[in-house]
Amino acid sequence: MNKYSGFYELKALNIPTVPWKRFQAGSVLDKRYLWTIRVAVENGNDLGLPRAVGVTAEEAHIKGLEFLRKFGEGGLVIYYPYFIAEKSGVVDINSRRTVIEGVKGDLWNLVSHGLKDATIVIEGTDNFFEGNRNFLSGDEMNEILGYLNILRGRYRNIFAEGKSL
Numbered sequence: 001m002n003k004y005s006g007f008y009e010l011k012a013l014n015i016p017t018v019p020w021k022r023f024q025a026g027s028v029l030d031k032r033y034l035w036t037i038r039v040a041v042e043n044g045n046d047l048g049l050p051r052a053v054g055v056t057a058e059e060a061h062i063k064g065l066e067f068l069r070k071f072g073e074g075g076l077v078i079y080y081p082y083f084i085a086e087k088s089g090v091v092d093i094n095s096r097r098t099v100i101e102g103v104k105g106d107l108w109n110l111v112s113h114g115l116k117d118a119t120i121v122i123e124g125t126d127n128f129f130e131g132n133r134n135f136l137s138g139d140e141m142n143e144i145l146g147y148l149n150i151l152r153g154r155y156r157n158i159f160a161e162g163k164s165l
Contacts, residue, residue, distance in 0.1 A: 098148060
């Protein structure tokens, strides 16, 4: 699954996620907020695509139009209100194990800069921690595990094929 299909899939999952909308030339962004504009492509390499993070409504609109011109055919330009994250992370799930990587602050700290505060590997009844063991509270971990159960149920066919999500 690439970012393009991933954005639509996240919207359909009914779990907490960023409230993104598809950017169009006539999109109106509230000037009271900062915005994030991102690109996803239907096919091809979807790594390192341009984005504008935490920009004014005017800047976001200009970037959105630029991204539409460049990626409009076979691409998706989305926007959502900029937010400041306390913690961010990614999860990799397959039929045998789950890997959770977390970082203080924005997700870009992890995906763009390679910073990591904690890695948690769950394999059967075994757990492996690297980094700050207290990065996630018990409640946070339980919430994540609850959503992972939803994902495991929804994507069991993917896991049965030996793939990861």
